[in-house]
Amino acid sequence: MNKINTSLIAMVVAGNLVSLSAKATVEPNVYGTVYQPVASVVPSQAQVIYYRSNEVTSPYAAHVYVDGEYQSALLTGMYTSFCIPAGEHSLGAFLKDAPYYKGKEAQPYRDNFVGGKTYFVKVGGDSSGKPILVSAQEASNDLKGLRAQVHTLNRASAVEQCRYIASKTMDYALSSDVLFNFGKSGRNDITQQGRQAINELIGKINKNGVQLNRIQVIGHTDPIGKPETNMRLGQQRANTVRTLLVQGGLPARNLSASSAGSEELVVNDCSGTRAEQIQCNAPNRRVVVRVQTQ
Template identity: 30%
Template sequence: MNVKRLILIFGVSVFGFGCSSATKKPPLEHWNIFDSKPFAQPQSIKEGRTQVVFIRDKEGLSGPAANIFIEGHYFTSLLPGAYKAVQLCSHPTRINAAYTNSELNYMNARKQNSLQTLTEGTTQYYRLMNGSGQNVQIQALTESQAQAFLPNLKEEVNTVSRVKEVQECAKPVYVQVPVKTMLKKYTLEASTLFSFAKSGPNDITAKGRKEIAAIAAEIARDQEAISHIAVIGYTDPVGSENSNQQLSQRRAETVRMLLVQDGVVKKNILVEGRGEQELIVSDCEQKYAKDKAAREQCDLPNRRVEIITYGMKAE
């Protein structure tokens, strides 16, 4: 066999191997990288910042890794049984999450309007929860609620964050010395706003629409004095915590939509569902364990949507 023929045979063999390899799908990515240290509060929280802790326990969210975005920047990917903490500038911050998915439009996922108000010098906890369809919900937790999960979680350390944790936080400068203050709080009974167990715009009662329209007109008159508006949904403790949180979120979003339709500027409205947190009446079950009608009447103040206006006033 001459040299030229040998080279030709070798080249064809390599080409055939390359074609065969190219038709195989790459292996799925498998990673499971955690730090062994348990969660611990930092010795200090930097001036102008809030420590934010993201929690993914094994019951709250099913599915693949969940990517967390902060102001559109990738922060981390959480697997079940993981947490991740970061110190962020203390101002309303856009935080959202989405499953790892090759078909996901990450540009849209990063732009989701999910503002969280961060309080300077505090630690705030957020739990990843199953949402509707493929959505991942971010649920605020109290410290006591978070501590029920954190001892069983490990820190996720598998990826590199794109969030600038050490950046300087801008400080507002005013002509006078103003403070952010609550201007007014409107409380709407959910039973007046919505049909039973409903949450969409088509489920709003005629009385509920009138109440929202009147509030929107009042807010529109005072728009220049208002820095932002919070719309917060609440439920009673009946049912699962997850379903109550989702119901309260959907109701708050519906109320925001109607406020915008009635002339309130959308970008100034923050929406949050708190489910069965912050109950106004907490002993209805104990008082009326055998009287469902009385128990539902007792729980009525807990089923509500609050509209809170905030502004800056000089002291």
């Protein structure tokens, strides 16, 4: 059973959320999934990505409120993603909020949220609770490696299930064994066969992508080694492939790079000697280039 430190236990008593302590530490394996770029929502909704970057060192959870109602609690390195009806709303994230939960009354940021738009919001570093709106480009760097908040339940009545706009996407999977030597990730580590594969992919994308709205480069690794090492290796390989795609003429502004590490395996039952495991896990070592064309 996964363990959650008792300093971040939340209970629902008589319909109210009771936080036993604002100070929180959480076992790493109970965090949610690593952030991946989100799709667009329908015009009647606005999407909010609220996050707390890794640069924050405070051990206290930041309680997020929407229209004065509790939505989530963010520790350092966590994010929450939700949708609200287009229109006027308030947002705030408060540290050391217990036991009075002033975020229920204080609404430091109120604005009109445009339908179909995604807002990237960072937890502020002071006690005012006022959020920091950031650009999508800045957020994409901050959100790398951050994990979803999954420990508490949303209590904000304005929050609703996101309705995403269907988009046409194409996935191109490149074998890491073709691209790189085992365990390598840099530009100088790309094999000649790997460079040829990337050039061929650029040709396919230019041919098929009439209008390139977004290109995600996602690094995947096998489960051999430590998870944090695999996550870093996947990110480094994705960064390298992204650089080569940009050098090949694809628009840098539409290209993002991220890592799934060893979390999305296509082969799960490899065993035997290390050499046998490496060979068996070959399908897991890949870089996926996901192209959104509409």
